[in-house]
Amino acid sequence: MTAEQLKGHLDPLVSAILERGPAHGYAIIESLRDRSGGAFDLPEGTVYPALHRLERAGTIASRSEVVGGRKRRVYRLSAKGRAALREQRTSWTHFASAVSHVLGVQPV
Amino acid sequence: MNAIEHYIGELSSHLRVSRRTRNRILAEVRDHLDDGTARLVRAGDDTDRAVARVIESFGPASAIATEFNAEAGTRAMRRAPIVAFGTGVGVFAGLLVAARAQPHPAVPMRATLITQVAFFVAVLAFQVAVVAGMCAASRTVAIHRAPVAPSHDRQYVRLAANISTGAAAIAAAGWTITLAIAVHRLTRPNTAAAMIGGAIVVAAASVGIAATRRLRVNASDSPAGADAEPAGVFNIGERCIALVTLHPVESCTAVAALSIWPAMAHAETTFTAALPWGIAQAAAVIIAFMVLGPVLELRHPHAA
Numbered sequence: 001m002t003a004e005q006l007k008g009h010l011d012p013l014v015s016a017i018l019e020r021g022p023a024h025g026y027a028i029i030e031s032l033r034d035r036s037g038g039a040f041d042l043p044e045g046t047v048y049p050a051l052h053r054l055e056r057a058g059t060i061a062s063r064s065e066v067v068g069g070r071k072r073r074v075y076r077l078s079a080k081g082r083a084a085l086r087e088q089r090t091s092w093t094h095f096a097s098a099v100s101h102v103l104g105v106q107p108v
Numbered sequence: 109m110n111a112i113e114h115y116i117g118e119l120s121s122h123l124r125v126s127r128r129t130r131n132r133i134l135a136e137v138r139d140h141l142d143d144g145t146a147r148l149v150r151a152g153d154d155t156d157r158a159v160a161r162v163i164e165s166f167g168p169a170s171a172i173a174t175e176f177n178a179e180a181g182t183r184a185m186r187r188a189p190i191v192a193f194g195t196g197v198g199v200f201a202g203l204l205v206a207a208r209a210q211p212h213p214a215v216p217m218r219a220t221l222i223t224q225v226a227f228f229v230a231v232l233a234f235q236v237a238v239v240a241g242m243c244a245a246s247r248t249v250a251i252h253r254a255p256v257a258p259s260h261d262r263q264y265v266r267l268a269a270n271i272s273t274g275a276a277a278i279a280a281a282g283w284t285i286t287l288a289i290a291v292h293r294l295t296r297p298n299t300a301a302a303m304i305g306g307a308i309v310v311a312a313a314s315v316g317i318a319a320t321r322r323l324r325v326n327a328s329d330s331p332a333g334a335d336a337e338p339a340g341v342f343n344i345g346e347r348c349i350a351l352v353t354l355h356p357v358e359s360c361t362a363v364a365a366l367s368i369w370p371a372m373a374h375a376e377t378t379f380t381a382a383l384p385w386g387i388a389q390a391a392a393v394i395i396a397f398m399v400l401g402p403v404l405e406l407r408h409p410h411a412a
Contacts, residue, residue, distance in 0.1 A: 025136055026143040043167025049175035056183055
């Protein structure tokens, strides 16, 4: 999957990763790569602007914390973010199902 | 770690964000590159190779900076109309305070030519400030759902906000001159009200201009979304241009009539005396629309 294809879906993907618990930028990117089986291998730097954008929208929040003896910015999903993620999941399910039917493949 | 510092320096040179945001971004990026390097070194890479691989995975500094600039620019763009509106409200509030300089009951007196010119410029400039501020606000509202505003729209909003606060400052200067002359000529004026009001007007205009100029909404980067044109009630400016273009005589008459009424009410004068003021106002408003219309992209709706 190309970085451009992934960009439009980055916000819900990052939210889904933060749903499991707070994480800093590097951990989010590693989790994104691991959970996609290596398919989502976009330029790592593009995740940080997305994090800033989500924070501005109020779907995630951040604060400086000491992790592993180092000061880092840790992100967590907000209540608004959880609600948005639920909506995005529903929307994605409908979209993926419709595309699968048109393409003539079984929905995953 | 020289390569990492070099990368951080290159990223910093491309960023067009506030100092606080820059510091935060650079700290996060440095942490990320350090973490990645440490992980690869633990996996068996030598340090130089690990650093090179981590930097390559992170992406080109200019491209990453563009994304950050678009994000910060969108945030600033959404603040711009609020800054312009705040400036206008501040200037207007200062004028209300300054108006108490006139003793009651007011003694009618004939305004000097300088007062008339300064007052006229101030009124016209304030109208331009309101129109430009509404242009900035309408474009911001029209694309408020876009996660990242296209650079074209960010530049437009910055221009409109700059015109708005600049015009508010000209209005403030005009009114301050009017006020100073009035206080000088009045018998037993409320000098304290004039000074406090004048100070509020000047402060509001200065803060507004400084705040607008600090809004870095014009980062030159690639559009990150579809261009959105103001629609529905937000194309009032375009409709005004069309109206003036298609019906210049009627428009001029209507604006003159609207201008004469407040001129008569405030100056307690006659229709004949207020007529030149109203006609000059109408002509100035229409010329301002014609001149500023293309700058603010207020174009004829039927134009190609």
